[in-house]
Amino acid sequence: MLLGIDVGGTHTDAVMIATNGIHAAAKVPTDHEDLLASVNAAIGEILRDVDPDAIRQINLSTTLTTNAIIEEKLEPVGMLVTGGPGIAPGHYTIGRHFHLLRGAIDHRGTEQEPLPDAELDAAVEACRAAGVRVFGAVTKFSPRNPVQEEQIVRRLQPDADFISIGHTLSGRLNFPRRVATAFYNSAVWRAYIDFIDAVETGVRKHGISARMDILKADGGTMPAAVSRTVPVQSILSGPAASIMGIVALCDIDEDAVILDIGGTTTDIAVFADGAPLVEPDGIAIGGHPTLVRAVITRSIGIGGDSEVVVENGDLRIGPRRRGPALACGGPVPTLIDAGNVTGTAQVGNPTASAAGFRELAAATGIDPEELARRAIARAMEQIRDAAHGLVTELNARPVYTIHELLTGKTLSPRQVYVMGGPAAVLAEPLAQAFGLPVTVPARHAVANAIGAALTRTTMEIELLADTERKELSIPNLDIRQKISFQFTLADAVAAGREHLLAFLRRQQIEDIDDDMIQVVEADSFNMISNYFTVGRNIRVSCQLKPSIRAAYREAVR
């Protein structure tokens, strides 16, 4: 059986899923001061109905790193960076212990200027004097040649509790993002390690010996052991867990809009041919763009508790929340109250809702029920416009070949899936606003925990083969090896798959087939010098996409 735990902002949800159905579910309030207690409480609830030995796998989604960053509980990080020529260092300087060192590597990976040991020594000394124990080692073009990052790591190793090493975080090119990713990764590292240690101890105490994976923002998981070196990847995994829950609960194979309607906001995601879309570069953390990949979502300030206001005869919904609905003892009329008035909702005390809307309507001369209908319609149109805006933005994303430009896919949603508290109440008006069929999956209220339980490992690699230099590299797996001049694009694709599979096997990740690995990019460019081909520049990028454990899908439907 699989145990999924989602430590969310308000509640911690857990579900226990076997191939024949959901065996247990738990919901406990999240204690922000003690996330560990929330996790233990949820596990305790689950174990009332389930034997700990039956648990084969635990997947955990936690807000720990998210909270650490929001609350600025960040450990000081010594950043040791070589930038070389290019954009002004102001664009990538981060933290109070940022040391920009001499040294430069160019786009082909040639070391153009060495990193002087004396400068490095001085920077390390300065960090030591300041009591800094965790570090980031990042150089420009390190995915092309990590030599200077390795030099920094060698110098730091005796003194460091932890070092985030740029090229191991991602093979993608973006130096300022690599710097910020390394910074946040190190800044949350200690808090994360302490938490994971405590969770693992708690789990063992409950008599569970199953392996544990951690959810990421891209809708997939990583082994807990791996997460100890990339804790930043555990950020913002909650929304992704919910989206993967929808994937588990529904049979989606078309372009679709996914809405998660909460009390104050609605999260919007878009699926292409049934698969969630992931940010190509990464999300921003603390205002800094990073290389942390995440499911693309947009948030709009409209939810069930959004206040309904009449201003100069005009209706306005949200973005403010003043409390729950009137029907639940709140201070002002909300969308939920509007639902009570139109009859689509039966929440709390409907007379309070009716009284509130009578008062609102008095100023307008419109019938209260009509006003409530209009309020809901207006709110749903705003959600629709935000979703259309996201689709337009995604369709405008650049492409780089004539083939893609002329024949590329255009997203065109055919279906809307809705989850969250007010989902059922708003389904009909959403269908009106979108002009599309709307589905509210039966178990959408625990979609987050189901998604957490059933989602699988994701991973991506970028491979570069340069037959002029006779070298192949996969930066985030720290692989560099010799190749022959005859090495081809097909060889490179095969090597990419092989190395990715080997890595997954080393992590004891089971049931990964070769055909689950998707080749996202495979290009071979001739390198010409004086009209002669001197080699090929081959680029392959492979990924294991977010997906749901197929054997358990029927269990949750």
Added chain:
Amino acid sequence: MSTDHRRLGIIFFPAYDWAIDATHPEREERLLYTQDQLREEGIFDLPGISEHKPEVATAGMIERVHFCIPEVDAVTTPSHLIAAGGAVTAARLVMEKKVDRAFAMVRPPGHHAMKVVHGNRGFCSLNNEAVLVEYLREECGVRRIAIVDTDCHHGDGTQDIYWHDPEVLFISLHQDGRTIFPGTGFVRENGGPNAIGATVNIPLPPQTGDEGFLTVMERVVLPILEAFKPEIVINSAGQDNHYTDPITNMSFSAAGYARLNEMLNPHIAVLEGGYAIQGALPYTNLGICLAMAGHDFSAVREPDYDPERLRQSARVSEYIDTLCAQVMELHRRPPAPAGTPGEFAVRDKSIYYDTDGITEEQTERVLICRACAGLRIIETRASSFPLSICIEIPFAACRSCREAGEKHLREAKNSLRYRLIKLIDRPGKNVESFSDQDVSPRSKYFF
């Protein structure tokens, strides 16, 4: 260093699946290392900088600029329509105020493509800048436009298209035509009889360095722009003046290109040539992007940049001093307009399409007119296509030039001499093409 950031839209389209041929300089990976550099520097994350997809230029956008013989499809591939479309997208973003500045980093280039197109010359089939200029005039109501061509080769195509047009200022800085393709662009080429002074050529000696280029900017380009007062300035941004370029002989650097763009402050830049794809383009393109966006570019330099080694000689500096004085003298005291209004000025041209191996003989007649760019009639015969005639009633043509155009079209049809008769009627927003076999005209309206 300027700190006021501008919103810069970059239309980056490397066309990774297109080449003239496998070892041609204009091949798939020309912008590959530029993309690596721009990504690694995080350019697209800088405040105000955005990336955009190019549109595909429509046949109508091309046909109001060029006489394609026999037709657009015969002389272009989708790559050309996307490069020209990218230039239009740059203009559209600026005119719709979505950005303040736009850079179309597209390929293939276009500045060697002339009014009449039989094929590809100097790697160009369609003139991307001209397609963009006519978009600005036809669809955005812009009237006065300046194109500053900083490619190392003379922009002979752009010069040919705007030779007679007093409202489009064309300034070209390039390596002296006596030492490089296409062998034109001398100081005395300063515009046709209806547009004297609206073409400015600055042929620079080989080994001109940053100092020389920036001197020319300060003493010639900026004062002439100041006097012309364009609504829109376009940089035809070739990067083959770079000291590492394999097919030219100049000593210009990435920092120099950035500084040039800071001084010029163009609304729109369109990539032209530049074939040092590893040693130059990643850095020149980075410098131009930062300069256009008003970001600090002081740390942009090539790995092998050595200002001492690249310093231009005293002889080159002296030569450029004299050259600047000569160009400004011609600008201040242009020759009186030649010819008599109502008569035709005639020029004969031999054109070689190096990529396609086509030779063309042209006789161009332009009606001398003080009120517009003048009716233009081109008789063309190429090794690939028999004698044909092209009639252009220009943008904002005066009434008598319009009437003359209609009369000459009738005469051409009646003469039975031409395999093709082509018409661009800008005031009538109409282009037509008649073949000698056609009984009825194939008419295309671009509006």
